[in-house]
Amino acid sequence: MKSINKYELLEKAILNDPLHQLFDAVDAISVQGYNEDRRVIYWNRGSEIIYGYTEEEAIGQKIEDLIIPKDMCEFVISAHRDWVQKGIEIPASEITLHDKDGADVEVFSSHVMFTNQYNKKQMYCVDINMTDTKNAQAQVSFKEHMLQTIFEATPDLFFLIEKDSTITDYYAGSSKNLYTPPSKFIGYKISEVLPADVAKKYNTYINKVIKEAAPFTFEYELMLPHGLTYFEARINYLPEYQQILTIVRDITEQHRSSQTIKQHAYYDTLTALPNRFLSLDRLSQMLNEADRNNENVTVCFLDLDDFKKVNDSLGHEIGDKLLIEAAKRLKKATRKTDTVGRLGGDEFILLSPGLHDEMSIKVVAQNLLEVFRKPFHIDGRELIVTLSLGVAVSPDNGTTVSDLLRNADTAMYQAKTLGRNAYSFFTKEMNTAMIRRFEVEEQMRNALERDEFEVFYQPQFDSRTQNVIGAEALLRWHNPALGNIFPDEFIPIAEQTGLIVPIGQYVINESLSFLSLWQTQQNNDFVMAVNLSPRQFRDKKLLKVIKEALKKANLSPDHLELEITEGVLMTGQSYITEALIELQELGVKLSMDDFGTGYSSLSYLRQYHFDVLKVDRSFVNGITINKEDRDLVKASIAIAHSLGLKVVAEGVEISEQLNILNDLGCDYVQGYYFSKPMPAQKFLDYTENYQRET
Known part of the structure; x- marks a missing residue:
């Protein structure tokens, strides 16, 4: 079985644009970067010296229009396309290219394909002028140093894994994100090193990548000494080496940002309850499940009585604190299978699947009214805020989200007319009252x-x-x-x-x-x-x-x-x-x-x-x-x-x-x-x- 050293490993890694500065400082070797269309995206000083084109002249040009002899163009285009589309690598070799004046340039050319942050592939060519063997040897030495520097600058973790999931080699610029010391994972199988759930995920994707010969990406989390850390693993099978290359990136910050965005999109920022969007989405799911199981879903539309007076007289800060406490009471008064959400303002919704009879629903409603009869203590004030509650039950009062929400809202207004601090079940007669209101x-x-x-x-x-x-x-x-x-x-x-x-x-x-x-x-x-x-x-x-x-x-x-x-x-x-x-x-x-x-x-x-x-x-x-x-x-x-x-x-x-x-x-x-x-x-x-x- 072939082996792969740490520097060959880098050629399978992802290069971020900031690493260009490492190549910019080098003029002894040529480093060129090409996008998926084979157009130049990077051209260092070494490329200018070897091939005679300035960076301004080269950027944006296709490789076959610059330094590739005509008889090699078709081969180069095909080889590049096969690597981008099929993952067939272009091997390192000595080749003869042309400079700006058309003169031959003998180089040793090696290539690496990277995927940038936009998931676009970029090929980098490292060319060494073979006319001066001593200089070439110096450049090889420099390349090793350069790649070492790149490893040190790259925060990702790199692992080589056998087909049986044994870890054979690794590289880490920092040991901060290593789950265990190297002595405890080199030569060990993943299942012997990582928690069972994470190891299972790794083994699943290792089998996939070998079977399908395509790269895969997955996420997992580990509890490290510095806290819960989220990782993204990208694995690729290297058939010529019979090994799996794994690049692991710390995505904790991205995960937190994603969770924050999700929290704002689906949850009320004040009470942390599901917002209107998420509540109605859950109602839709409950209705689908209830339809399959021939069950019902109870929708309770809740509104705090005279909340506006509290909010206006005592200020929005007190009003907000009251809403937070009201949300807590609602959560404590309901089952784990229920969803309590905030629709907006002082309006809340309770979704309860599987309440099989009217008496069960009445018990829930009476319990909610009861917990709100107790005074709220906000900033040294004792506030009494009661609840008006409207109830609609599927399928009798509607089979869609909009129908149930509207009918529960109508029932809530009926509870208000009963003197507030009350609940009311939706009836068809209530629609008459709502129609009257719309007409007025x-x-x-x-x-x-x-x-x-x-x-x-x-x-x-x-x-x-x-x-x-x-x-x-x-x-x-x-x-x-x-x-x-x-x-x-x-x-x-x-x-x-x-x-x-x-x-x-x-x-x-x-x-x-x-x-x-x-x-x-x-x-x-x-x-x-x-x-x-x-x-x-x-x-x-x-x-x-x-x-x-x-x-x-x-x-x-x-x-x-x-x-x-x-x-x-x-x-x-x-x-x-x-x-x-x-x-x-x-x-x-x-x-x-x-x-x-x-x-x-x-x-x-x-x-x-x-x-x-x-x-x-x-x-x-x-x-x-x-x-x-x-x-x-x-x-x-x-x-x-x-x-x-x-x-x-x-x-x-x-x-x-x-x-x-x-x-x-x-x-x-x-x-x-x-x-x-x-x-x-x-x-x-x-x-x-x-x-x-x-």
Whole structure:
């Protein structure tokens, strides 16, 4: 059996471009590099001396057009092609070539084929001028030194292995990545040296490379003293030597980069859960498996209740930490066979194969709700965030990823309407509700242009004298296709779609224009209360719209009262504070709407300068039968008056409520006891007649 020394081994290795500098320093021998098309890609100083062509003249030219005699061209082209395509090497030999002037040049030419980082083959020719034997001997000596230097500069490991997997020789520029010392692997079979799983992989590919006579590449990992290390092994069978050449490269950094890219592509960066792409891909796989086994897959669409309030009021950092903790709870509450993923925002998905009956699914859903009822402790804060959960089960609720996801989402919205902190199974009736939502949204998009909106007005009264002191503007919508659509239905949709901004501008302009007419006709100073939504505060034109509407209606700012819910204030955004300060400086009155329904209303009363506090109808409704509600309203009025605020009680429907509010010192009231909201002309008639009667 032929043997191969370390320098012949290099001729089978991969040469990186940085090694060209080693050849650049040599002018005693010619080193040329050719690509797969036989064009010159490297031409050192030694080549210039021997053949007379400068590097600039040679680069890009084909070898047969430079130094190959015409009678050798066909042979050279064929031999090069056979090496590139079939792996048939060109043997080293003494040949006669031509220089630039056409003169013969006797050289000893050896060749090596490399594969660069782009998996392209490159042939390098090392030619020694044989006219000076002494010089040739010196060049041979230099070549050995040069190849030794290259070995030392190359980080790869090189091994020669017998067909029975015995390791016969090696070279390593550094022993850092050797699994064992040379004394423990030279002369030993791979199975005696490496872990069983790695050795098995080696033996598999050794058999392949011998059988198929083609190079193979595979990856494996080893635990070394400096940590887990990933390797790429490239093996090739050398039939003339009956040996396997193995080049091993450390790819740990590339592996880490690949894993990082994979992590970003398939996993949520915040929670480390599978992202939307990976979650839906797994759902697709589960559905295929379930179809083969005649089983089902349960899809749970989960949404954190009121997460936006937490995120907006406490900041995104707290919100992110809450999402991380929520993800941990979901993982702990589910089985190993389940997939918990994050779809985006505060939306999660749970995929559960093999839940065979409805009761099993209910147990899972109830367990999830239960673990979220426990407070979260984030940066010294105790937060209670519940869960709404929608369930869709294949194949009854869909057999495709899109159908199941959509239906689980629909069921989740149903859970929201049940009061949140609940779960709901998808039913076909829910599709009707979703279709209705889509219809409302579609019709709303051009409702302003079609003049379908109308502002109604509900009068407000002095609690003591019962004189009309102002009104609240309330939007109504009648659509020819859908009929009358209640604000509770279309306002949330307008808020979510952003249509609330132009609609809100319409209400401001319409109500102030009406207020101007009302004051002129009845010669009295009234106040118009208009609701502002959270989305409107994001509109940079809000202050400009209000100023222009006041100017157009010829009204002073103190005749406009903007009702702001606690939900607006909870966002905690700087633009909210800036807008409130600008409105206050403008002279517009500010009213806190729905006071008492949130957990931090008092802090907002201290933080912002309000003029009016509006007690929510839910408390007014109970003051005649519930001492707690009466005490709460009493305390609210006392707090407001101590801060210099006026109090409006909404939802007054019976005289007993009015009497109690009078006794408690409430300033203003409104409600069905006096009047329902009315269109403009009817409102004018009502207030004119009411004033005359009183």
